[in-house]
Amino acid sequence: MKYIKKKLTIENVKIHDIAKKFNTPTYCYSYSQLKKNINNFKKNFKTFSPLICFAIKSNTNLNLIREIKKFGLGADVVSMGELMMALKAGINPKKIVFSGVGKTSNEINYAIDKKILLINAESKSEIREIDRIAKIKKRKIQIGIRLNPNTDAKTLSQISTGKKENKFGVNEKTFLQLVNYCKKSKNINLECLSVHIGSQILDYKPYEKMLHTIDKIIVKTNHKFKFIDLGGGMGISYEDNSKKLNYSKYNIAIKKFLKKNSSKIIFEPGRSIVGNVGYLISKVIYIKENDKKDFVILDAAMNDLMRPALYGAIHKILPSIKRNQISKKIYEFVGPICESTDKFTSLKKFQKLKENDIIIMCDVGAYGMSLSSNYNLRPKPAELLIEGSKIKVIKKRQKHTDLM
Numbered sequence: 001m002k003y004i005k006k007k008l009t010i011e012n013v014k015i016h017d018i019a020k021k022f023n024t025p026t027y028c029y030s031y032s033q034l035k036k037n038i039n040n041f042k043k044n045f046k047t048f049s050p051l052i053c054f055a056i057k058s059n060t061n062l063n064l065i066r067e068i069k070k071f072g073l074g075a076d077v078v079s080m081g082e083l084m085m086a087l088k089a090g091i092n093p094k095k096i097v098f099s100g101v102g103k104t105s106n107e108i109n110y111a112i113d114k115k116i117l118l119i120n121a122e123s124k125s126e127i128r129e130i131d132r133i134a135k136i137k138k139r140k141i142q143i144g145i146r147l148n149p150n151t152d153a154k155t156l157s158q159i160s161t162g163k164k165e166n167k168f169g170v171n172e173k174t175f176l177q178l179v180n181y182c183k184k185s186k187n188i189n190l191e192c193l194s195v196h197i198g199s200q201i202l203d204y205k206p207y208e209k210m211l212h213t214i215d216k217i218i219v220k221t222n223h224k225f226k227f228i229d230l231g232g233g234m235g236i237s238y239e240d241n242s243k244k245l246n247y248s249k250y251n252i253a254i255k256k257f258l259k260k261n262s263s264k265i266i267f268e269p270g271r272s273i274v275g276n277v278g279y280l281i282s283k284v285i286y287i288k289e290n291d292k293k294d295f296v297i298l299d300a301a302m303n304d305l306m307r308p309a310l311y312g313a314i315h316k317i318l319p320s321i322k323r324n325q326i327s328k329k330i331y332e333f334v335g336p337i338c339e340s341t342d343k344f345t346s347l348k349k350f351q352k353l354k355e356n357d358i359i360i361m362c363d364v365g366a367y368g369m370s371l372s373s374n375y376n377l378r379p380k381p382a383e384l385l386i387e388g389s390k391i392k393v394i395k396k397r398q399k400h401t402d403l404m
């Protein structure tokens with residue numbers, strides 16, 4: 001994405017033209033960025049060629065998942081719907097792992113029937129349930145157990161998952177008991193230890209600490225794990241000159257771990273694959289003047305992009321056409337929804353905007369559209385995939401009649 005003759009351009013397409021042709025709000029994704037991210041991810045860990053399972057919850061668009069599949073990635077799913085979507089996109093079941101704290105019997109049944117690689121169990125009760133269903137089906141099921149390593153991922157508290165007060169995984173003591181339970185079971189084959197300590201992690205040290213914890217626990221279990229699933233969580237830069245995750249240090253820590261443990265590594269990245277691939281194009285409906293700040297009222301709202309309202313996340317905003325005049329007042333970018341949290345960000349010294357101007361919000365490819373809703377009975381935006389000068393509609397805009 002860059003300005004060419006003052007016009008903001010994704011690959012070879014001007015944002016302004018997209019807005020005119022496809023209307024707003026609209027999500028669009030850059031294919032070349034997607035390709036770059038996947039290739040970089042592979043390159044960062046190429047010495048031990050991990051199985052990379054894309055976290056479907058970060059972006060559930062069928063056509064986008066199809067593209068991701070073409071690079072050989074598998075999927076990490078957290079519901080039956082996501083599992084169905086991954087299969088529909090053509091992902092090999094032997095590259096699918098199923099995570100989540102509350103898988104229902106129905107979901108476990110389905111996952112077993114589809115012969116996926118691993119069900120990563122997160123509690124005693126869940127393992128008993130898998131055991132029960134497997135016995136009825138006279139099958140031996142490959143599972144993983146998710147460990148809660150009690151590691152602070154040093155990220156937003158709302159997206160931290162690996163501390164002992166978080167609901168995810170089991171603690172060390174339970175983990176050790178469950179390993180013994182699995183060893184005795186005729187219907188369960190314990191093949192994986194899994195962890196996922198949080199999202200938007202920018203410091204490699206929590207990962208290093210997590211590996212150290214896993215290492216110690218593996219020794220205590222005296223069990224050979226075929227797979228070690230390290231989860232996802234690799235952070236991206238939402239703001240200019242923000243910190244970057246040191247992949248090389250993470251890679252070194254894993255290689256050190258693998259010297260003692262010869263397991264296959266699984267990753268479950270979501271954000272790092274699709275986050276900076278997506279943009280949300282929106283139009284300024286009104287500018288409402290106020291004492292200290294002006295409200296820029298957009299046609300995109302918290303139902304289209306929930307992260308700011310849900311986590312206080314900030315997305316960079318850029319005008320589609322660059323002009324020189326700067327606003328003297330602070331702009332508060334808001335949506336039309338009847339909630340005070342329907343607000344994106346406040347910016348000083350933004351370029352002076354007019355009604356009907358087009359802006360974009362950046363880095364919305366992960367947890368953007370997938371977290372969207374129909375709140376206020378607003379139809380969901382269209383989604384486009386851009387490759388060079390080609391624009392493909394990969395999901396049509398919802399119509400009001402779809403909602404009635």
Ligand SMILES: *Cc1c(COP(=O)(O)O)cnc(C)c1O
Pocket residue numbers: 055057058076078099100196198199200231232233234268269270271272366
């Ligand atoms: C959400 C989630 C991921 C993906 O996290 P990112 O931060 O998007 O990489 C991976 N594994 C599990 C179990 C998850 O819940």
